[in-house]
Amino acid sequence: MAEIKIQVKGYKCERCGHEWIPRKKEYPILCPNCKSAYWDKPKKKN
Numbered sequence: 001m002a003e004i005k006i007q008v009k010g011y012k013c014e015r016c017g018h019e020w021i022p023r024k025k026e027y028p029i030l031c032p033n034c035k036s037a038y039w040d041k042p043k044k045k046n
């Protein structure tokens with residue numbers, strides 16, 4: 001049996017770098033690790 005890597009859609013927090021796979025279909029509001037609501041917003045100058 002060969003080993004393969006299965007790609008699963010997940011999310012990565014832009015703040016703490018935490019990666020996770022959502023169990024719900026809804027778009028995650030908070031990062032489960034750092035609880036940031038801006039986990040999907042990269043840091044910008046403004």
Ligand SMILES: [Zn+2]
Pocket residue numbers: 013014015016017018031032033034035036039
């Ligand atoms: Zn985070």
